[in-house]
Amino acid sequence: MPAVPDLLRALLPRRCPGCNRQLGREAGLCASCRAGLIPRLEAHSPLSARSAPHLVTLGPYRGVSRRAVHALKFGGARDLAGVLGGALAAGVPAAWQVGAVVPVPLHSRRERERGFNQAALLAQAVAAALAVPCVPALRRTRATAQQARLHAHERTANLAGAFQADARRLPPGPVLLVDDVMSTGSTLKACRDALQAAGVGQVYVAVVAR
Template identity: 70%
Template structure:
């Protein structure tokens, strides 16, 4: 007898297939989506972008960060579905909602996703920040540029104390390829202490980038 062992549940293609074939619930509220993608209309209406000031990220008093609010409710459940449940289609409505909050005065030239280490991306099947950045960039009419790379594997930030997060990411990012002129927007899924975005900022500053803005689904 031949026994067929299915791929592990975290396999991206397998989860994508299941999400097409099986009835799906909205990750934000649990309502049935049918064949609709991402989030239901009610949950999309709850995604309200805002420009905030995060002291370590803002050199001046001017806010440099756009988010969809606190890491709770619909944003939290949607991020967790994207990050851990294989719900790639959630990236579209989240990224587009973030783009709606970007002031025209920022004049964004490109969106730069926070990278995963290659080993973690192979395990997950995709980089959730890159999917968010692609949706956001498309809405803004600018390119999504994977300019950053992880130079070493790091411990998961969510499992570390706040005091350990900065040292965990020190020197963990580098710039690859040519950096375009203009303002770049760095995007991550969740902002807690800001250590990840600050480490990305330092890498881009070292490459000569001076004008940066930031985005995160939730903080």
């Protein structure tokens, strides 16, 4: 059954989070903003090895992507997850042969406060578009300080030992790790390392914005 805020969003006049235009029957973003969500492979990132692309994004954290992530994460606009996740999935190369999609987890306390994990919603949409399972194979073993409030050199220490993976839940093949935003890449690297320590061979990454 839809939550009350979701019902209110469906009944009230809505504006596009990307450009503030009045929305018609579109879900999440207007057609113009959707057209601007162009996935790209990034060879040069903290997650890439030997310049081989391991990361797909919808571009820099600005403009439509920034406003859309903010509306999803803090405005409760959950319908944006389908739009953003679908756009991300369109940029995942078939050559990656992704077997499962794994969301970056929130600590249980923070997820209760927010009411949902935006990375999980995005991962579900990506997995549906790729026709592979979405598996919550990662968990946070402890709460951490918010990465955005830390200096770059503090972020790795903040996340040390913060994630644990259960690879038994995953099918064979490469894994696609999904989050909303990447800044220094510390969180994604910690998650990737946890998955690989649990026996996952290849981990690719998809984020809405960098």
